[in-house]
Each structure stands twice: as structure tokens, then as C-alpha cells.
Amino acid sequence: MKRCSQRQKLPALPALLALVVSITILVLGMISELAVAGAGSSGGGDVLRDDFNPWFIQNTKVVRYCIEVDAAHFHQDPATLHKLVEDGIQYWKAEFNQAYLPPINGSYLPDMVSFEPVRVATQTFQIIDCDSSEDIRFQFGILRKNQKIFIDDPHKVIAAAVREQYDTQSLRGRGFIYISPDSGPLQFQGDDLQTDFPWSLGGSGGALFRVIVHELGHVFGLQHRGDAGQIMAAGYPEFVLNKLRAPILAKTKSLPGYFAFNGELSDQLCQAKGFNSKFAEFFGIAEETKCFGISLAKDQVTVTIGSGSSVREVGKINLKPMPNYKTESVVTLYLPEDQRIFKVVSTYARILPGPARKTALIKGVFKGRNSTSERNLLLVMPPDNIRSDEIIESAINPISSWPSIGGVLDGEMILDLMEGF
Numbered sequence: 054m055k056r057c058s059q060r061q062k063l064p065a066l067p068a069l070l071a072l073v074v075s076i077t078i079l080v081l082g083m084i085s086e087l088a089v090a091g092a093g094s095s096g097g098g099d100v101l102r103d104d105f106n107p108w109f110i111q112n113t114k115v116v117r118y119c120i121e122v123d124a125a126h127f128h129q130d131p132a133t134l135h136k137l138v139e140d141g142i143q144y145w146k147a148e149f150n151q152a153y154l155p156p157i158n159g160s161y162l163p164d165m166v167s168f169e170p171v172r173v174a175t176q177t178f179q180i181i182d183c184d185s186s187e188d189i190r191f192q193f194g195i196l197r198k199n200q201k202i203f204i205d206d207p208h209k210v211i212a213a214a215v216r217e218q219y220d221t222q223s224l225r226g227r228g229f230i231y232i233s234p235d236s237g238p239l240q241f242q243g244d245d246l247q248t249d250f251p252w253s254l255g256g257s258g259g260a261l262f263r264v265i266v267h268e269l270g271h272v273f274g275l276q277h278r279g280d281a282g283q284i285m286a287a288g289y290p291e292f293v294l295n296k297l298r299a300p301i302l303a304k305t306k307s308l309p310g311y312f313a314f315n316g317e318l319s320d321q322l323c324q325a326k327g328f329n330s331k332f333a334e335f336f337g338i339a340e341e342t343k344c345f346g347i348s349l350a351k352d353q354v355t356v357t358i359g360s361g362s363s364v365r366e367v368g369k370i371n372l373k374p375m376p377n378y379k380t381e382s383v384v385t386l387y388l389p390e391d392q393r394i395f396k397v398v399s400t401y402a403r404i405l406p407g408p409a410r411k412t413a414l415i416k417g418v419f420k421g422r423n424s425t426s427e428r429n430l431l432l433v434m435p436p437d438n439i440r441s442d443e444i445i446e447s448a449i450n451p452i453s454s455w456p457s458i459g460g461v462l463d464g465e466m467i468l469d470l471m472e473g474f
């Protein structure tokens with residue numbers, strides 16, 4: 054079972070800062086601006102100064118992009134491609150609009166004047182013909198000779214976002230997004246992948262849309278993060294193009310939010326092997342219970358067991374009205390020495406926090422239907438994406454998605470009651 058608690062977490066900012074600084078010293082000179090998705094790629098583990106910066110921040114007002122297609126080997130019509138790119142840009146603009154923006158102030162950087170938070174995806178995006186003046190070039194099935202240094206083996210690469218240039222004064226990048234053709238000599242390959250014209254599957258291009266969104270995420274400074282089903286996971290393009298999954302995902306362009314948190318909580322988890330003893334004891338259910346469900350209405354969660362017509366309520370969780378949030382910057386901005394955008398900068402701290410995700414920490418009390426005892430618990434709910442893509446997966450495997458649930462049992466705090474499922 055995929056669990057949100059297994060997702061990869063970056064260390065908190067001060068720790069991240071130390072990490073970045075130490076890695077920078079270690080690997081200085083090993084330049085890798087690649088964010089390549091594909092089996093056999095290096096995974097992009099190098100953390101190097103401005104390499105992880107967004108291609109643009111708020112001082113860039115207009116971004117020009119162009120689209121080129123190898124129509125012989127890339128099976129999707131140009132009008133649809135234009136629409137998918139446009140929708141991908143809109144997806145991130147809407148999402149970043151909802152992100153939490155950590156303020157930059159004197160307490161963070163003592164030598165720096167207060168400045169508005171780092172923002173991305175704020176630009177106007179303008180489509181132009183490809184004439185080398187573009188900031189982003191979408192290359193559907195096209196890889197130029199001089200670009201092959203970025204992509205060792207095209208057969209192993211579904212897509213890549215490559216920043217070819219970065220102006221360290223204006224904090225502005227330029228590059229291309231490559232999407233593998235679905236036929237011909239450059240086509241990606243892989244045993245479990247849908248190699249049979251995946252880009253035009255389902256008419257609307259839902260699989261292609263997801264890959265475009267992933268690559269655009271890199272343009273906006275997002276790094277790989279999370280399990281395979283999450284938009285920015287390293288294996289997301291492979292996840293999308295999995296033989297079994299691609300035909301399902303291709304049908305829809307609807308994507309869960311990356312920053313958005315809608316607070317919905319309603320789900321059922323069914324497992325043939327039942328539940329672990331701590332979980333069963335906490336909720337007062339039998340270990341061999343097959344299905345467990347939760348559903349939120351106002352500030353109360355109803356807990357049920359059973360499925361179909363035999364669903365039975367076992368208790369309620371009363372939620373404390375105000376959730377707390379844990380925030381985590383998912384975009385960071387390294388300030389090169391010669392940058393001209395930020396007026397005064399500390400001489401030692403050069404990494405600013407950018408847009409952040411919020412995880413809700415909701416306290417509650419569980420009261421069993423047939424019991425007088427009350428048990429304190431904590432629901433940890435990350436933004437929609439972390440859960441929702443796992444729901445997509447349930448279309449293939451009956452895997453459900455959950456917030457993690459911690460609780461107090463026999464005086465002991467258990468951080469994750471479902472641990473070991």
C-alpha cells in the first residue's frame with residue numbers, strides 16, 4: 054500500500070541550507086542542470102547553487118515560449134498540443150497562486166532589507182514562433198544535435214526540462230522541454246510502458262498533459278519529491294505511462310492540486326489481511342475487519358467498518374476546530390553574488406525560501422459507539438496531491454489513500470497507527 058507518510062521529505066530550511074552549502078563545496082564544478090525523467094537517469098541528486106532556482110521569478114514579467122513538433126513521429130495534433138501546454142501553464146499559475154509564501158525579513162537574513170516573498174508562475178506567457186528569442190521551447194519529439202549532451206540515451210528518457218542558460222544578474226533562465234516521440238528512432242522504451250502511441254490515447258491527451266505538467270514544475274523550481282503517483286515524483290512520467298495506467302489516466306486532464314488543500318476527508322480502506330493490532334485496539338474493531346471507512350462532515354468524522362450495504366458506524370472523531378499547519382518550502386532561490394534583483398543581501402546566507410506547501414495537523418478525539426473511553430488522535434493531512442494520485446491508482450489496484458493517523462493508546466503516543474500495513 055502506498056502511504057503518504059513514506060513520501061520523501063526535504064529537511065527544514067536551516068538544515069537544507071547547511072546541506073546545500075556542504076554539497077556545493079563537495080561537488081562544485083560537476084554541473085548538472087538536468088531534471089530528466091527516465092529510467093537510468095542519474096536522478097538529479099546534485100544540489101548546486103542556482104541549479105535548482107526557478108527559471109523565472111517575479112521580476113520577469115513576460116515569458117515567451119514556442120512549440121515545435123516532429124509530426125511524423127509524435128502522434129498528437131498541433132492544436133491539442135498548444136492547448137495542453139497552455140493548460141499546463143494555467144495549472145501551475147493557479148496552484149502557485151494558492152501556495153503559502155514565506156516572508157523574507159530581517160530575522161531570516163539579518164543584512165537584508167525586507168523584500169516581498171519569492172514568487173513564481175506570476176508571468177504572462179506569450180506564445181511565439183520558435184526563433185531563438187523564446188524563453189522556453191517545447192520540443193515534441195525533437196532533439197537537436199547540440200542538445201544530445203543533456204540526454205545520454207533518448208530511449209530511456211520520456212521527458213526532460215533542461216535549463217540551458219541562466220542569467221545570474223537578472224535571475225532568469227532559458228531552456229527547452231523535451232518530450233519523447235511515440236515512434237521513430239528517438240522513442241522511449243521500457244518493459245511496462247505504454248509505447249503504443251500513448252500521447253494520443255483517450256483523445257484529450259491526459260497522459261501527455263501530466264508529463265507536460267511535471268516538466269513545467271521543474272521550470273518553476275520544483276524538484277523531485279514524493280512517491281511515484283505524485284506529480285513531482287521522479288518516477289511520475291513512468292507512473293503515467295505504465296501500460297495499465299496510461300489508458301485510464303489518458304481519459305482525463307483533471308489533476309489533484311499541488312498546493313491546494315480542500316480539507317476533504319472521506320475514504321474507505323479495504324484489505325483482505327485485515328488491520329494491525331494497535332489500529333484495531335485504538336478504534337475498538339476486530340483485527341480481521343476487512344473494510345474501514347472515515348467521512349468528514351463539518352467538524353466531525355464518522356468512523357465505519359464493513360462495505361456496501363453492511364457498513365456500520367463504530368464511532369465518531371470530534372475535531373478541534375482550528376487545524377495547525379506545518380509549512381514546507383518546495384521552491385528555494387539561491388542568490389548568485391552578481392544578482393541585481395535583491396537590494397541588500399547577507400554575505401553568508403544566500404538561499405531564500407520560496408512558495409511552500411501546507412500540511413494540516415488536525416487534533417481530534419475518538420469516541421467509540423460502544424465504549425465510554427475517549428482517545429486523542431492527530432490527523433496529518435498533506436495537500437490534495439499527495440493523496441489524490443493514489444486514488445487514481447486505485448482504479449487499477451484497490452489501494453486507498455489516507456491521511457496519516459497518530460493516536461494515544463495506553464498512555465503511549467503512536468505517531469502512525471497504520472504503520473506496517
Ligand SMILES: [Zn+2]
Binds near residue numbers: 268
Ligand atoms: Zn522530473
